[in-house]
Amino acid sequence: MKVKKIPQRMCLGCMQMKPKKELIRVVRNKEGEVNLDLTGKAPGRGAYICRNVECFEKAYKAKKFERALEVTISPEVYEKLKEELESGQ
Template identity: 70%
Template sequence: MKVKKIPERMCLGCQEMKPKKELVRVVKNKDGDIKVDLTGKSPGRGSYVCKCIDCFDKAYKAKRFERALSSPISPEVYENLKKELQSE
């Protein structure tokens, strides 16, 4: 019996490879709207971060979201993303 391969992605905060299901996807769609994608299936450019706030803060301070999503991000969007991660 074959062993099923588990897809892994890198967290923007801690820079560790982890299984995709353990991470939260942040996606930028064609309109340029940036939001948290809990299903992991929304169309657009995605980046991944751990569910802990520490990793989110590290990625924010190093501007890794901006590099990964290829666009500048306003502080209001960061606040909305942080609220959504905390509520999860």
């Protein structure tokens, strides 16, 4: 029997490769809106983050979301994403 390959993604905060299922996807759609994608299937450009707030804060301070998603993100959007991340745990 073949061993199934588990897709790996890198967290923007801690820069560690982890299984895709363990991470949360932040996605930018065609309209330029940035949202959390808990299913991992929404269309658009995605970036991955661990399920803890520390990794989110680290990626926010280094502006890694803006570089990965190729869009400038307002502080209000960051606050909304942080609230969603905190409530999702």
